[in-house]
Amino acid sequence: MSAEFRIERLGAQGDGVVLTERGPVYIPFTLAGERVTASRNGDRADLLAVVEPSPLRVEPACRHFGECGGCALQHMEEGAYREWKRGRVVEALRSRGIETEVAPLVPCPPKERRRVTLSARRTEAGMLLGYNRALSHTIVDIEECPIARPEIVAALEPLRSLAKTICSTDKAFRLTVTVTGSGLDVAAHGSGKFAEKTRKAASDFTLRAGFARLSVDGEIVIEPRKPVVLFGDVPVSPPPGAFLQAVAGAEQTMADLVSVHLSKVKRIADLFSGVGAFALRLAKGTEIHAVEADAASLSALDRGFRFGSGLKRVTTERRDLFVRPVTAKELNAFDGIVFDPPRAGAEAQSRQIAKSDVLLVAAISCNPATLARDLTILIEAGYTLQRVVPIDQFLWSPHVEAVALLTRKKRRR
Incomplete structure (x- = not known):
């Protein structure tokens, strides 16, 4: 059932907060001072419409914003966001x-994220590749990502095809993609049992796509070129799935x-x-x-x-x-x-x-x-x-x- 709310402040996760007699209600993609209509479910509500927008509201940078759960605050003016x-x-x-x-x-420009973790899942309609909706296991299939380096965005279709090639599960799995000096380093986790036929197909695809490395659950499948990152002027080849600043x-x-x-x-x-x-x-x-x-x-x-x-x-x-x-x-x-x-x-x-x-x-x-x-x-x-x-x-x-x-x-x- 929908109701009207006045947003009082932003919470720690970037959701708008409304204080009610039954406790706080969290409404994503809203800003302090806004009057909105939303459909409440317990302590959360789904935004339906912004009746009175905040002067700090701006046009989001991505077509998927509001559906994809990867970003929470694209609708907020830059100075206020910082x-x-x-x-x-x-x-x-x-x-x-x-x-x-x-x-x-210290600000972060768009298109600078060198490392992203994408969710993938095979469906009857095809392979989904993107980010989960907020507080959900549902994957939003993406065509763009304004936070990610252009090398990653340009490779979304090849990555979707690679996910399809290695997938042998009906469950969601992850692709961690890192931009390195020698190409994209792709690490899959949870894509299912890896048969020899699949290994050959994945290796061939990796070579054709020009990726530096493909690993599955920590095992290197193929490494045409060692992935290299620079710490200052010192080159390092990180192992599959190793932590790296984003x-x-x-x-x-x-x-x-x-x-x-x-x-x-x-x-x-x-x-x-x-x-x-x-x-x-x-x-x-x-x-x-x-x-x-x-x-x-x-x-x-x-x-x-x-x-x-x-x-x-x-x-x-x-x-x-x-x-x-x-x-x-x-x-x-x-x-x-x-x-x-x-x-x-x-x-x-x-x-x-x-x-x-x-x-x-x-x-x-x-x-x-x-x-x-x-x-x-x-x-x-x-x-x-x-x-x-x-x-x-x-x-x-x-x-x-x-x-x-x-x-x-x-x-x-």
Whole structure:
């Protein structure tokens, strides 16, 4: 049943929020102050019409917006969007009692996303390839994507054909597509049992399409050219499915902030190092010890170091930092620390950093809530928060990166 609502504010996921006697109602694709009609279902409602639009409402950049769940805020004026996203970091810190100046959001231009994860599914009408609707398993078949690099958009039809070639399941599966210096790296997950006939067909198709690599569930099917990404000027070939920052420009901004903060130290611990986005850049000026749980990522980092030029010594250690964080005693061998954990944050590791004697720390996070929790641990131990910089690499989504830089005076013994 439809009803009329007045949007009071935007929620953390970018939905409009209405406060009612039965609790808040969340209405996607709306803006604060708007009067809308929507069909309510519990605490959510589907937008039917905007009766009184906000002056901040703009024309979306993509024909699929409002149907596809990949973007939440294409309808919001750019300046207001940037301030709202910066506000997510401000509010997360404030909720933990951290009052500090937060820099303006570093923006993300359209067409810069080098890594996307598409959903695919075989249907009677053909192969669907796109993104899920918001809060749904329904796949919206896409013909364009204004956040993605042009190389990905140009390959949507070949990728759809590849998905059809490798599919041997009636369930949805994923294609993670990454733009690299040697072509597209395509990693399929959950596409079904891979028969030898399918392997041959997929290999032939990959060669014809000019893709750099195809892997299925972590196994390389064919690799005509090693996928290569640059960390500064150090080339690295990441393993199939390895974590990589979504936007190269955002990664460089983060690395620049960390490099300046840690520029005068002699030895750095890079925790949750991945394939070396920070370690191999920082190694231009200082020794690095990189710690990561994924063995394949560490191997790629090590190869990048061994074949790179002009680098200080880089050592690696495979270690699950959630289970066995680097202890304060071990950390005392370093002058600086950088850590970039998954969305769950680094609570256990932060408690060890707090007990250490390390004076300079750079914390990177894609989750303002867990970043605020981890910073609270460090601040309570005597660290001073010098700077917080929010960075947009997930354009038109509620997700935001942040770099926090901390210092501490040398403790008396």
